[in-house]
Amino acid sequence: MGPQAMIELTCFKAYDVRGEIGVNIDEEVAYQIGRAVAQHFGAKSVVIGFDARETSPAFAVAASKGVRDAGADVVSIGMAGTEEMYWAVTEFGACAGIEVTASHNPINYNGMKIVKSQSRPLDDVDDFQVIKALAGSPGWVDVGVIGKEFDRSGEARKAYVNRLLTFVDVKALRPLKLVVNSGNGSAGPTFDAIAKRLSELGALLEFIRVHHTPDATFPNGIPNPLLPENHSVTAEVVRAEKADFGVAFDGDFDRCFFFDEAGKFVPGEYVVGLLASIFTEKEEGSKIVHDPRVIWNTQDIVAQKGSIAVQSKTGHAFIKQTMRVQEAVYGGEMSAHHYFRDFAYCDSGMIPWLLIWELVSTSGKTLGRLLQDCRARFPSSGEINFTVADAAACLERAEALYGPEALSVDHLDGVSISYENWRFNLRKSNTEPLVRLNVETRGDAELLAAKTAELRQFIEAQSA
Numbered sequence: 001m002g003p004q005a006m007i008e009l010t011c012f013k014a015y016d017v018r019g020e021i022g023v024n025i026d027e028e029v030a031y032q033i034g035r036a037v038a039q040h041f042g043a044k045s046v047v048i049g050f051d052a053r054e055t056s057p058a059f060a061v062a063a064s065k066g067v068r069d070a071g072a073d074v075v076s077i078g079m080a081g082t083e084e085m086y087w088a089v090t091e092f093g094a095c096a097g098i099e100v101t102a103s104h105n106p107i108n109y110n111g112m113k114i115v116k117s118q119s120r121p122l123d124d125v126d127d128f129q130v131i132k133a134l135a136g137s138p139g140w141v142d143v144g145v146i147g148k149e150f151d152r153s154g155e156a157r158k159a160y161v162n163r164l165l166t167f168v169d170v171k172a173l174r175p176l177k178l179v180v181n182s183g184n185g186s187a188g189p190t191f192d193a194i195a196k197r198l199s200e201l202g203a204l205l206e207f208i209r210v211h212h213t214p215d216a217t218f219p220n221g222i223p224n225p226l227l228p229e230n231h232s233v234t235a236e237v238v239r240a241e242k243a244d245f246g247v248a249f250d251g252d253f254d255r256c257f258f259f260d261e262a263g264k265f266v267p268g269e270y271v272v273g274l275l276a277s278i279f280t281e282k283e284e285g286s287k288i289v290h291d292p293r294v295i296w297n298t299q300d301i302v303a304q305k306g307s308i309a310v311q312s313k314t315g316h317a318f319i320k321q322t323m324r325v326q327e328a329v330y331g332g333e334m335s336a337h338h339y340f341r342d343f344a345y346c347d348s349g350m351i352p353w354l355l356i357w358e359l360v361s362t363s364g365k366t367l368g369r370l371l372q373d374c375r376a377r378f379p380s381s382g383e384i385n386f387t388v389a390d391a392a393a394c395l396e397r398a399e400a401l402y403g404p405e406a407l408s409v410d411h412l413d414g415v416s417i418s419y420e421n422w423r424f425n426l427r428k429s430n431t432e433p434l435v436r437l438n439v440e441t442r443g444d445a446e447l448l449a450a451k452t453a454e455l456r457q458f459i460e461a462q463s464a
Contacts (some may be wrong), residue, residue, distance in 0.1 A: 009033075011111065012132045014430040015315065018102060018111035021055055025110055027062040029135070034066025034098065036134035037114060039141055040127065043072040043095035047088045047156075049080035050100035051252045052186040052214035055110050059100045063112070064149055067098075071143035078153035079186055079214065081253040086119045086346040087163055088156040093117075101186075101252040104224035107217075113252075119344040120324075121317040157190065161197050163343065168354045174361035175204035178353070179246035179259070181234045183223025184215040187253040187349075194350060208241050210234065223250050225257040226336065228265075235263035244360060245367045247353040255336040256349035258356065260368035267382055269294035270374050271352065272332030273301050278355050279330040280305035289322050289331035289339070292413045293425045293438040297378035298332070313413045314427070320345050334383070334438075381439040381452045386459045391428040391435050394462040398426050401458070422451050426459075435459060 011019030011029060019025030038046055046067045050056035056079075064074045072095070077088050082099045089097035095117050102109040114122055114131070122128045182188040188209070195205055210233065211220050224230060225248035238246040238259050246259035258266040276288045276298050286307050290298045291314040302309040312322035312331070316339075319331045323345050331339035337347045360367055388394045395415050402417045402424075403409045410416040414427025414436075422441040429436060437455055441448045 007136045009132055009136045012128070015317065016111060016113045018105060018109060021108050021110055027058055030059040030062035030100070030112070031066040032135040032138050033112060033114075033131065034063030035070045035138065035140060036066070036131045037096050037098060038067040038070035038072040038147075040131050040134060041095045041116060043067070043070070045073045045075055045092065045094045047075045047077060047085055047092065047094045047097035048100070049077040049082075049085040049088070049098075051081075051102070052079060052184065052216055053100075053102060053107075053110055053251075054216035056100045059110055059112075060098075063098055063100065068147035068149060070140070071145045071147055073147040074149040075156075076149055076151050076153065077156040078151070079189065080153070080157070081186055081190055081349070082113050083254055083343070083346060083348045083350065084156060084160050084190065085113070086115060086344060087160045088152070089115055089117070089119045090344040091156065091159045091163075092152065099252065103252050103254070104222055104226075104250045107222060115346075119346050121320050124317070157193050160190075161193050164194060164348070164350055164354060165197060165201070166342070167340070167351050168358040170198065170201045170203050172362055173198070173203045173357055175206065176244040176357060176360060177206040177208065177241060178357070179208045179210060179234060179237045179241060179243045180212070181210040181225070181237075181246065181248040182212050182214075182253070183225065183249060183251065184211045184213065184218055184220055185223040185249060185251035185253065186214055187249040188212040188214055190253070190350070194354075208237060208243060210237055223248075225250060226255070231259070231265045234259050235265065238263040245356065249349055253349040254347050256338075256352050257336055258353075258367065260371065261366045262368055264368065266367070266371060267380060268332075268334035268336045269297060269380055270371050271336070271338070271356075272334060273297045273374055274359065274370060275330055275332055275338060275352060275355060276307075276309075277301045277305065278359055280307040283329050286330075287326045287328040289319055289326065289328045291319065291333045291335075292410065292416050293334050293383065293427070293436075294380050294440050296423070296440055296442065297374050297380075300378070301374075311412060315430075316347060377443050379441055379443070379445045379448045381437070381448060384437045384452070384456065385429075385434050386437065386456075386463065387433055388435050388459065388462045389433075390462070391433060394435050394459060395426055395428065397462065398455075398458065422447055424451070424455060426455075
């Protein structure tokens with residue numbers, strides 16, 4: 001491919017690559033990004049995996065050609081979740097990894113998630129923007145050698161599954177009935193590999209699989225279990241089957257969502273608290289990283305166990321960096337991203353359900369019972385999105401109104417304003433003209449309702 005004029009690649013977003021197929025992302029762009037990644041890192045090898053979307057295999061082939069034209073070898077892991085790419089980069093000592101995925105974006109989108117050696121996130125200035133510029137130039141260095149492609153899909157999955165199962169004591173897993181909704185994304189085959197290995201190790205399993213087979217047409221809608229309108233599919237099966245709990249995955253399964261034994265959706269902030277309690281029990285005095293949106297439940301649990309809670313700005317690059325600096329055992333975001341030190345500090349959607357299965361098994365309590373106290377002691381509004389005329393001005397006005405009487409005002413991520421019995425976090429979206437609100441109280445559901453309504457009225461007045 002010869003040199004051409006510099007173009008602005010608009011598929012490069014805040015954290016990853018996402019675009020509309022045929023509009024700002026196609027096989028040519030995939031080639032350019034693959035080649036740019038390999039050239040930027042002077043890579044010897046790059047891991048490439050892809051999700052269940054129709055264009056993903058072809059985009060992976062194009063990215064692979066780009067990597068090989070830059071002189072690097074490709075470690076192909078086939079259809080796999082983003083976290084399988086993460087682990088393969090660490091497992092095989094690769095210089096970088098690319099997952100072709102658009103996760104929960106609309107069906108006419110695709111994209112890429114990219115990491116460097118040791119599965120570390122890209123630095124925005126030194127890596128991401130450089131790759132963007134290289135892919136848009138493209139000023140290729142002629143290396144005089146074409147790399148080779150190696151299919152390591154079987155080996156990669158086996159190593160990944162074995163790694164996951166180090167997080168739990170398989171002998172402690174009681175025979176529960178679990179509903180698993182893969183949303184016709186890429187989770188199904190990986191889940192089956194985990195279930196098969198658990199069975200070989202003697203775990204007794206009963207899984208009710210829903211929308212399990214990968215299907216590029218997404219006949220049941222794009223897998224995004226965070227949306228309330230998508231909750232009923234999993235919830236109804238949990239109730240009908242009298243299951244112990246349910247779990248639903250997004251398209252590349254780096255996020256997982258829980259439903260208790262009554263089919264009730266479990267808000268992400270309480271999952272963070274549960275996982276924090278598991279790790280502080282497993283490793284006394286450990287550090288736990290959390291995002292600043294909803295914090296009191298997690299901080300309370302961690303303090304009770306004699307461990308240390310560390311607050312980090314929202315977003316995978318910030319959480320992973322904070323975890324590495326602090327050597328934290330676990331990090332969690334209420335948006336259902338959960339990060340693990342012993343999984344190369346990366347996020348996984350499969351490790352959480354294994355840990356919750358172990359917790360339900362060893363505690364003798366249902367998931368709903370485990371959550372009951374937390375919900376009552378620290379009720380939370382959940383994240384509420386508002387479209388506003390000027391997001392920055394909205395945050396400034398909120399601080400001017402609520403800040404003077406507050407116990408603390410924190411600007412780590414948006415603005416967090418705390419009083420004795422309630423607090424809220426208001427932050428801007430990175431990609432849309434939105435502000436996102438979270439409110440929580442200390443055991444006062446009425447105060448929560450009142451303050452949420454008050455803030456809603458205040459913010460909606462900013463949208464005029």
